[in-house]
Amino acid sequence: MQNLLIKIDEYNGRQVTTSRNVAENLGKRHSNVVRDLEGILENSNLSSLIIPAFYEVEGQKRKYKEYLLTKDGFILYMFNIQGHNDMKLAYINEFNRMKDLLKTPQQKRLYYKKVPVMTVDMLAKELNISTVTVNKMLYKLDDGNVLTGNELKYFKKENNYKSSCSLLRIIYHRVADTIARNLGKQLSDYFLFDCDKYKLPLEQMQIALKQADNLARIGKQISNKEDKDFVLMKASEILVNIGLWDNKEDTDYDINSLDGWNKKCKIGNNLGYINRQLKLL
Known part of the structure; x- marks a missing residue:
């Protein structure tokens, strides 16, 4: 499969990708993709599936035209394009993944000094393993991020964290991901910020x-x-x-x-x- 960079965002409660992203993965000029989409819109009222929009280029005042494609809009556009089956499937899978993700209740994200972290209990629940296993793997990785005293007070205040514990082990993304991969598992999107410029798999x-x-x-x-x-x-x-x-x-x-x-x-x-x-x- 080609090296794809698939970007799915949320727009008015719906998952969409952009015509620019599709053009990039197809290896086409964006203007050509826009032209093709406008041809589809001329013949049918599909503006709910292929949504007109604009984007800006940093340092420029001018706005440029693009289209936001829902899952159905993407399928409709790609219907008459031969080949690129891996790309089509990758987009559809990502649309489905994002939809399922929004249906699944997410754990409240915790931070330490504005950086996302997990507790041992949270990672154990995320990976469906015991806290004992998590602690053993943290020991093997020589990871000892334990908060006590003023550091723990800061953490509790930052997160409105209600607990009487006098020490707390926190886990950063890299270590959590290492543990998951060592177990042949994959983390959810817990560590992604809501305001990320690119929401990537x-x-x-x-x-x-x-x-x-x-x-x-x-x-x-x-x-x-x-x-x-x-x-x-x-x-x-x-x-x-x-x-x-x-x-x-x-x-x-x-x-x-x-x-x-x-x-x-x-x-x-x-x-x-x-x-x-x-x-x-």
């Missing part, structure tokens, strides 16, 4: 994290400051896009630090240049 999130980590390691080995900053900015851009900032080791691109925030601002100013020079996503 976790498998694609993991690819993005790996890319960011590799770039960070490369960047740290570069002696030239300008080149080093450029590579670290690219790593930062990836992490900004997926909204995950729980890696406590690679603080060179931690958005919660002053240096990381400055890099994020530079990304916003130079995004077009960066994308032309180095494309990894």
